[in-house]
Amino acid sequence: MPDTALPPFTEAGQAGHWELTDRYGTKAVLAGDFLGLGSSHRPFHKHPFPPHAAKGQHCSTCRWMEIRIFQDRDGRYLVVQTGRSVVPQESDITTLGWAPDGPAVVSALATWSESGRASFTFVARRALETASEYDGKINAAYRAALQRVVT
Numbered sequence: 001m002p003d004t005a006l007p008p009f010t011e012a013g014q015a016g017h018w019e020l021t022d023r024y025g026t027k028a029v030l031a032g033d034f035l036g037l038g039s040s041h042r043p044f045h046k047h048p049f050p051p052h053a054a055k056g057q058h059c060s061t062c063r064w065m066e067i068r069i070f071q072d073r074d075g076r077y078l079v080v081q082t083g084r085s086v087v088p089q090e091s092d093i094t095t096l097g098w099a100p101d102g103p104a105v106v107s108a109l110a111t112w113s114e115s116g117r118a119s120f121t122f123v124a125r126r127a128l129e130t131a132s133e134y135d136g137k138i139n140a141a142y143r144a145a146l147q148r149v150v151t
């Protein structure tokens with residue numbers, strides 16, 4: 001049976017079999033490797049707790065982003081981005097995106113300026129850095145993109 005739960009950071013670099021579902025109910029089944037994870041989760045609330053953060057109130061203990069990178073046995077990559085929430089009445093929002101190669105993974109996680117420079121959020125950086133430890137193609141594509149960031 002495939003695992004339907006998103007793997008934790010401690011399982012980065014390990015093989016597995018997953019069946020993941022996005023916000024619209026679309027499934028991705030993958031047997032391969034979990035390469036890396038970036039997360040903006042913080043251990044402490046930025047406000048008196050309880051209650052949880054109100055709508056629009058920023059607190060990375062109540063709501064945060066997670067980005068995971070997987071690779072299947074055919075060499076394809078799967079990028080899983082999840083908006084997590086532990087606020088009552090709210091739920092996680094997951095998007096799934098397949099990428100054929102390392103540069104496509106990096107492109108999917110970059111923000112591109114008009115001049116063609118790539119920049120990355122903290123969470124995207126952490127995901128790409130951990131994935132780079134296990135995957136040479138992502139490492140090469142990420143290093144190449146970073147060289148274009150700095151002026």
Ligand SMILES: [Zn+2]
Binds near residue numbers: 061
């Ligand atoms: Zn909070």
